[in-house]
Amino acid sequence: MQQRDSIVESRSFDYVPESERHGTVRTQVQFWFMVNATLITLFTGAVGPAMGLGLSWTWIAVVVGSIFGTLFQAFHGAQGPHMGLPQMIQSRVQFGSRGAVLPLSAVTIVQFGFAIFFIQTASSSLSAVTVDQTTLYDVVIGAAAVVLAIVGYSLLLRVEKIASYITLANLVLLTVAAAVVLPIGSLIENSPFVPAAFLAQFGAAAMYQIAIAPMVSDYTRYLPFKTSxxxxxxxxxxxxxxxxxxxxALGAGLALASPQGADLIAAIRDMGDRFGFGIGAASMAVAVISCLITCSLSFYSGSVSLLSAFEAFRPLKSSGAVRAVTLVAAGVVVIGATLLLPADFLPAFNAFLSILGYFLIPWTAVNLTDYYIVRRGVYSISDIMRSDGGIYGRWGIQGMISYALGFLAMIPFFSTAIYTGPAASALGGADIAFAVGLAVASCSYLLFMRRRDLSTEFDAVRAAPLNTLGEPPSAARASTESMEGNLSA
Incomplete structure (x- = not known):
């Protein structure tokens, strides 16, 4: 059993027993604040302005869209302490141990893909305040992110906590600088409303938040079982x-105050420099730290999803060595891609990641519908951890069909640089595919599960060595042995 004072985390896709749970709800606030506190987030606020939407309407779309999208990731957060499992392996209940490989694969690629952007942003920010050694910075930042991910959750939690204070102070200063330097008043007064642009900004803000959903329980699973x-x-x-x-909101103001197509990261440094007190350079330094940390989270969650998918075909015992080897291999691939991808390829690559993100929308709908409405959190952890799926099987037909229907319904509403569906074109390029996918997948799953008798399954859950009904005293002492037995079954 892993000890809480161990340096390197041994857990990856497996269950975290109560003896290893720690942390508080307060630290989670700081942790999740830092997840979005990178300069990359600026670009999401520039979607509406690029289509002619005024500042006040952009802010409204950002707030409403972000609230809508954040609700879904927040609902996933409660699953962590209740189940003690990382986010994506929980999908075995709805999709089966092997049926869950499709969303697991999409999450793996998306997480490692976003790691490329975080490395590049951190490297560019560092080059802006030092000498231009982009290649060297790419390697060093990528390697540092891998090391953080290998050490694991406890170190990430501590680093995020410290960084949250620095980042918060920087954001306050940037906000003051924006109020002084940018023509905010005139931008608010001259704030045209463009329906298609409003929908596009709403969708971008919502999708940006929903994209975090596949990693939420990876970090909340370490909280004690009785955490509310x-x-x-x-x-x-x-x-x-x-x-x-x-x-x-800052990104929207910068986008409207800067020339069309301006680099927002360069714009925020220029704004800080114009305000004075070295805020521009300081913001770049903070950007390096925040991108490095978030990159390590991408590596961490990507490796968990990768191992979860692999374990469905070949029983695998979780260990620190397995995590380290997986992360080093992933790091080599990601850093190599960062160095080899030409700058003009990044927009297309970003669109590719956006399309992969569509694969996650029907997944979150099915997963949350099952957890909160169908099975209401009653699961056998022992069976989820079996390679054959245990009582959940290898293939969850109801979940897979619901997922497919949700994804197919989204296609006409896709809006990316690679492909724009007819429905999205009719809406002026606004992307509301996420709303369609959520509704269709959720309703389909409810319809398919309506007549399924779960009484036999729930009896098996109550008899399982580990379940979500409350860990028996004997299971608390032997949880690791139970897991190892299930993995070898």
Whole structure:
């Protein structure tokens, strides 16, 4: 059993027993605040202005869209302490141990793909305040992120806590600088409303938040079992919403005050420099720290999803060595891609990641519908951890069909640089595919599960060595042995 004072985390896709749980709801607020507190978030707030939307309407779209999207990731947060499992492996209940591989694969690629952007942003920010050694910075930042991810959750939590104070102070100063330097008053007075642009900004803000959903329980699972689910959801909601809305609002102001197509990261440094007190350079330094930390989170969650998918086909015992080897291999691939991808390829690559993100929308709908409405949190952890799926099987037909219907319904509403569906074109390019996918997948799953008798399954859950009904005293002492037995079954 892993000890709480161990340096390197041994857990990855497996269950975290009560003896290893720690942390508080307050630390989760700081943790999730930092998840969105990177300069990359600025670009989400520039979607509406790029289509002619005024500042006040952009701010409204950012707030409303962010609230809508954050609700979904916050609901996932309560699953962590209740189940003690990382986010994506919980999908085995709805999709089966092997049926869950599709969303697991999409999450893996998206997380490692976003790591490329975080490395590049951190490297560019560092080059802006030092000498231009982009290649060297890419390697060093990528390697540092991998090391943080290898050490694991406890170190990430401590680093995020410290960084949250620095980032908060920087955001306050940037906000003051924006109020002084940018023509905010005139931008608010001259604030045209463009319906298609408003929908596009709403969708961008919502999608940006929903994209975090596949990683939420990876970090809330270490909280004690009796931690209030509402409190956890509130911490996730408040933390991520605050940083997202704050930075997207700044991004909107910068986008409207800067020339069309201007680099927002360069613009925020210029704004800080014009205000004085070295805020421009300081913001770049803070950007390096925040991107490095968030990059390590991408590596961490990507490796958990990758191992979860692999374990469905070949039983695998979780260990620190397995995590380290997986993360080092992923780091080599990501850093290599960062160095090899040409700058003009990044917009297309970003669109590719956006399309992969669509694969996660019907997943979150099915997963949350099952957890809160169908099975209401009653699960056998022992069976989830079996490679054959145990009572949940290898293939969850109802979940898979609901997922497919939700995804197919979204296609006409896709709006990316690679493909724009007819419905999205009719809406002026606004992307509301997420809303369609959520509704269709959720309703389909409810319809398919309506007549399924779960009484036999719930009897098996009560008899399972580990379940979500409350860990028996004997299971608390032997939880690791139970897991190892299930993995080898």
């Amino acid at each position: 689910g509402r409190a956890v959801s509130g911490a996730v909601f408040g933390g991520t919403l605050l940083s997202a809305v704050w930075l997207e």
